Amino acid sequence: MKLLLNVHVIDFQNIGDLCSTPLDYFPFRGYEQQRVDIRELDTWLATDGDRLQDYEQVRIIVGGGGLLFKRFLPAFQQLQTLAPKAQLISWGIGQQLYKTQGDRASFYQQFDYQPYLQGFRFSSIRDVDHPNPQYPWVPCASCLHPAFDQPRPLRHQVVVFSHKKFQLHWRNLPRLTHETQDFNTILDFLASGETILTSSYHGAYWGTLLGRKVLAFPFSSKFHTLKHRPSLYPVDRWRTRQVLGRSWPPRWPWQRPSPQPALTCSIYRWQEWVADIPTYPHALQECRDRNHWYYRQVMES
Structure with missing residues (x-):
């Protein structure tokens, strides 16, 4: 028995968060699928985390949405403790730095992705123009709607x-x-x-x-x-x-x-x-093609 757990923000007053999960657009056959709000991950792990041992394979897809934000760093650190038992996958997630004044041209390039994505088997982000080539660009999966x-x-x-x-x-x-x-x-x-x-x-x-x-x-x-x-x-x-x-x-x-x-x-x-x-x-087709490429990368591993 295999488990696919999707961790993202489940907010019924934010249509962007709701539509960003790849589970809505791709088949993940052979997996029991569950979704957890990242804001409630610690509660879920306390009540259901022991059940992960019951599965022969566990994959955790984190995303989509703007989850690379200091508020959510403790949740990423909790997920990292589950590897290597669980295979961690980021999908279409991006950074959030709240700053409007100052050097707008470059402040976002200073974002450090590594604390969030260390230990991930597959790491993709929706961001471009950053000095982190190890994280390929995969935009929000809602383009597949x-x-x-x-x-x-x-x-x-x-x-x-x-x-x-x-x-x-x-x-x-x-x-x-x-x-x-x-x-x-x-x-x-x-x-x-x-x-x-x-x-x-x-x-x-x-x-x-x-x-x-x-x-x-x-x-x-x-x-x-x-x-x-x-x-x-x-x-x-x-x-x-x-x-x-x-x-x-x-x-x-x-x-x-x-x-x-x-x-x-x-x-x-x-x-x-x-x-x-x-x-x-050509943006719609480019974004869709990139998501299909990433799906193949994940499923063929």
Whole structure:
């Protein structure tokens, strides 16, 4: 009996995380399949970890998503203790450094992947332009979703797709956030715009795969590591939105404390970054081919 365990973020209010697992797109015949939220890995190991000894083979796929982030390093270290009994495989994961000010051109290149990926049998990352050739590029597996094969009409010159925590605000422009749970609804929306303004990594990624122009408003290093890079607006900082001098939405004294309010950024003269946005007509096929290549590497070992 063989086990395939997929460890990633399972967040039903983040469609990018939900669609990033390769288990949704490839057959792994002969394996019992389980999924574990990386945020609950320690609990799973405490309650079910001993069961790993019952399997003749254990493979653990970590990904996809922006899991190379200091919050998740303890989880990677826990997984590393399971090798060599378990074969560790990273798939389409990427770095997260939260920095907008300073040297934007190179800070993401300083990321150290080794503490996360040591002990992995197969290591791939969705990032490019970094000094780590031992980690091949494999983009997010969501490119394999069959919804990308459907024709979708243009309806607007510009649409806005926001990350739920990093909101972009324009008057009179169609707007959606990545909390939307229906993938077809999101692709319909992204494809409806000739140009997409987005603070979502997957909004930028999917918009590019749809052949649209993308202007991204980055809040972490992951936007700089896309192979088919969109235009990047020079965000100085993200801040709590102010309306009439107060944070918005307001919290009154009798209300319970709410989660951290969404942040926003300046969009001053954003039109100047729209004129020369590149498009990548072959990006969808290139990303799919790379995922199929990696699947063969993993399954033929």
